[in-house]
Amino acid sequence: MVAIVEDDCTGCDLCIYHCPFEALLPLATNPSGRKHPKRPIIVVEQNCVGCLSCIGSCPTDALHEIAVPPISIESPLLNPSMPEKTAVIKRWKNRSTRWA
Template sequence: MGARDADALVERVDRLLPQTQCGQCGYAGCRPYAQAMAAGEAGVDRCPPGGDAGARALAKLLGVPPRAYDRSLGEHHPSEVALVVEADCIGCTKCIQACPVDAIVGGSKRMHVVLEPLCTGCRLCVPACPVDCIVMLPAPGPQGAVQAEQTRSTS
């Protein structure tokens, strides 16, 4: 496979991933995981946010046997977004530092806000919060590449 073909495969694999950038797969984000799968260095079963449907879609694309996602890496949750409970936020900035996609804004000792369209639902902000003022809510619409790809293919 040439470099151009390899790059195209990485792009296709990456588009199927939910883009949470959560790191539960053991890679620094969705793109490095996609590169490892395209190179045959990682299995299709390492993405809890993608769940079994994501693992099946990846297996089909890569021409490998389908496998359920590895539940030891984390739970699969429906698409979610974070919400900061304003009354409880102390403005510590720990959630801002934990967010891999810069979806949380706010200043030190000021209330923070999640920019919903940017939030991937990775949940990394939740354990970072010392006062437990972040809750996860169902996403308002299709979120993540697997859901977006399914939406495109049925349209």
């Protein structure tokens, strides 16, 4: 799966549309003390299948592949946590088959 270095994420949203599984979503609010004015993107662990379609989409190299052991008590796939509150993203135009 992938992880995002939050400090390197400017919140440009480019990666969102490269994920077929809606695993890259923006936080609902920008954490205080953050150096970028826009909220970061997070990886919703329960949705990420590790396809790596998103990896090359980030202009600041904030996305990184991380190894998840197939059998591990540390694996988020086996021990899913509650995802953080994310904002709603409109991925498609109304009544259209093209990107919004």
